[in-house]
Amino acid sequence: MSPHHDSSDAELFARLPDPAAREELLMRNKPLADYLSRRFAGRGEHAEDLAQVASMALLKSIDRFDPERGVQFSTFATVTIVGELKRHLRDRGWAVRVPRRLQELGLRVGKVVPELAQELGRAPTVPEIAKRTAMSEDDVLDAMEASQAYATDSLDAPVSEDDDRVPGDALGTEDTRLELMDGWASVAPALERLPAREKRILYLRFFEDRTQTEISEEIGISQMHVSRLLAQTLAFLREHVGGEIELP
Amino acid sequence: MHVLRSVAASAAARMNLSVDAIDDLRLSVDEACAELLKAVPSGSVLELSILRTGIDVEVVVSVDGDPGAWPPNGHERTLAWQVLSGLSDEVTFERSSSGPALRIRMHAVLEELGH
Numbered sequence: 001m002s003p004h005h006d007s008s009d010a011e012l013f014a015r016l017p018d019p020a021a022r023e024e025l026l027m028r029n030k031p032l033a034d035y036l037s038r039r040f041a042g043r044g045e046h047a048e049d050l051a052q053v054a055s056m057a058l059l060k061s062i063d064r065f066d067p068e069r070g071v072q073f074s075t076f077a078t079v080t081i082v083g084e085l086k087r088h089l090r091d092r093g094w095a096v097r098v099p100r101r102l103q104e105l106g107l108r109v110g111k112v113v114p115e116l117a118q119e120l121g122r123a124p125t126v127p128e129i130a131k132r133t134a135m136s137e138d139d140v141l142d143a144m145e146a147s148q149a150y151a152t153d154s155l156d157a158p159v160s161e162d163d164d165r166v167p168g169d170a171l172g173t174e175d176t177r178l179e180l181m182d183g184w185a186s187v188a189p190a191l192e193r194l195p196a197r198e199k200r201i202l203y204l205r206f207f208e209d210r211t212q213t214e215i216s217e218e219i220g221i222s223q224m225h226v227s228r229l230l231a232q233t234l235a236f237l238r239e240h241v242g243g244e245i246e247l248p
Numbered sequence: 249m250h251v252l253r254s255v256a257a258s259a260a261a262r263m264n265l266s267v268d269a270i271d272d273l274r275l276s277v278d279e280a281c282a283e284l285l286k287a288v289p290s291g292s293v294l295e296l297s298i299l300r301t302g303i304d305v306e307v308v309v310s311v312d313g314d315p316g317a318w319p320p321n322g323h324e325r326t327l328a329w330q331v332l333s334g335l336s337d338e339v340t341f342e343r344s345s346s347g348p349a350l351r352i353r354m355h356a357v358l359e360e361l362g363h
Contacts, residue, residue, distance in 0.1 A: 113267060122358060123266035141261055144270070145254055183330030206334040211268045227271045234275060234331060238282055241327050 013067045025062050026055075032074060033058040033081055040085045050085060057084035105143035108133050110222045113213075123213040123223070147224040190240035198233045201226060249281045252296045256307060259298045263305055265356050272335040273307065273354060279335070280309040280350040283328040287320060287348050288313035295344075305356045308342070310349035318348045 009028070015021040037054035041047045061080040065073055112132045116124035126144075130137045184191065184206075191199060197219065204210045204218065212230070216223040256277045260270045281294055291311035298307045319341035323329050332339040338353040 123268040125264050125266055125358065126261035126270065127264065129267070137261060138258075141254075141258055144267065145257065183325055183327045186325070187327055206330065209334070212271055213268050223267065223271075230271075231275055231278070234279065237327060238279075 009073055010067055013065060013073070016062075022059075022062060026058065029058055029062070029074070029077060030055070032077060036078065036081045037085065040089065050088070053084055053088045054081050057081040060084070102143055102146040105135060105139055106147045106224065108135065109140055109143045110147070110224045113223050114216070117213050117217075117223070123211060144224065144227075147228055187237045187241050190237050194233060194236075198229055201229055202233060205230060249278065249294070252281060252294060252309070253277045256296060256298055260305060260356075263300050263356060264358070265305065265354075266358055269305075269354060269356065273305070273352075276332055276335045276352050276354075277307065277309060279328055279331050280307075280352060281311075283326075283332075284309060284311040284315075284348055284350065286328075287311075287315035287318065291347065293346070295346075300356070303355060303357050304337070305354050307352045307354075308344075308349055309352075310342075310344040310347060312346040313348075315348040318343060 009025070012021045012025050033054040034051060037047070037050040040050055057080050058077060061073075061077040064080070065076050067073075109129055112129055113124060116128055116132060120128070124132075126137050126140050129135075130140045133140070135143075191202075194202070201215055201219065204215045205212070210218070212226045213223050216226045219226070253274050257270050257274050260273050265273070277296065284294065285291055288311050291313040293312045295310045296307065298305065300306075320326070323341065329339065332350070332352060336352045336354045338351075340351040340353075342349040342351055
């Protein structure tokens with residue numbers, strides 16, 4: 001590996017839309033990305049998946065880095081890469097326990113569900129998905145089930161440590177209306193701790209009575225992801241209720 | 249609980265429910281089990297039955313034991329009730345021979361577009 005000179009890094013950044021400079025920066029900083037991804041290994045996620053996420057994050061940090069701001073690139077890149085790795089592990093918390101085969105089936109199902117929804121004008125049934133993916137109905141069910149497997153503690157850690165908004169998730173104040181509803185008021189403090197996206201999903205499902213498929217279209221994530229986040233969020237809220245609800 | 253959830257989902261799939269409805273059912277079973285076990289912490293046997301009645305699917309989850317007040321006081325203000333009634337078309341608190349039960353009714357009609 002070539003030695004690291006911030007001066008030449010600066011030159012490279014100055015040349016930046018230039019693909020060769022971008023490539024060179026990528027090469028130079030690849031060891032940092034690999035190092036960080038290894039630190040997150042051993043949590044059940046495949047090492048190559050993590051390395052991939054870290055590389056993508058590195059690219060992102062190269063494209064977004066602003067040398068004018070007086071921050072070292074390595075500092076900026078580390079924050080970005082660690083953030084992406086954490087997000088990846090959180091979003092894919094299920095991958096921790098789900099065998100590779102089920103993950104792959106899950107991806108196939110996840111791809112076909114929106115296609116069928118589009119064609120049918122409604123959420124598809126399991127036999128319809130099975131037919132389209134050439135999988136058995138049991139495999140489709142297993143894949144759906146697996147996608148709902150999650151680590152219940154994943155919501156306890158992250159909240160507000162970084163901004164969790166997804167694109168298109170213009171957070172409306174409407175979400176706070178959830179707290180005003182009977183029952184939900186009892187978990188207001190826990191609702192406060194939810195990432196914006198999770199809260200929005202709750203709002204859409206329970207206040208606006210939208211289906212998971214509709215929510216997935218609105219938020220721009222898969223129906224299975226909506227399903228998983230809903231299950232995870234409800235489990236999280238259950239743990240934080242205690243059950244006895246007295247409205248003021 | 250995981251078993252009940254899977255069984256319910258599997259039965260619902262055989263009844264040709266949409267993936268949305270199946271997931272709602274799965275979440276309902278989770279919520280119902282949690283609610284029943286909260287009412288009867290000593291309960292040891294959870295039972296689930298699922299049946300198709302015309303256009304509806306009905307799921308009854310029950311647990312053995314004495315819950316005291318059932319439905320619990322102020323149940324309409326609990327999160328569990330909100331969640332269950334949000335996910336299904338009707339929720340009823342019942343008593344089976346062995347203990348408290350929750351009956352969850354869901355419409356199982358697919359709005360087919362003509363083809």
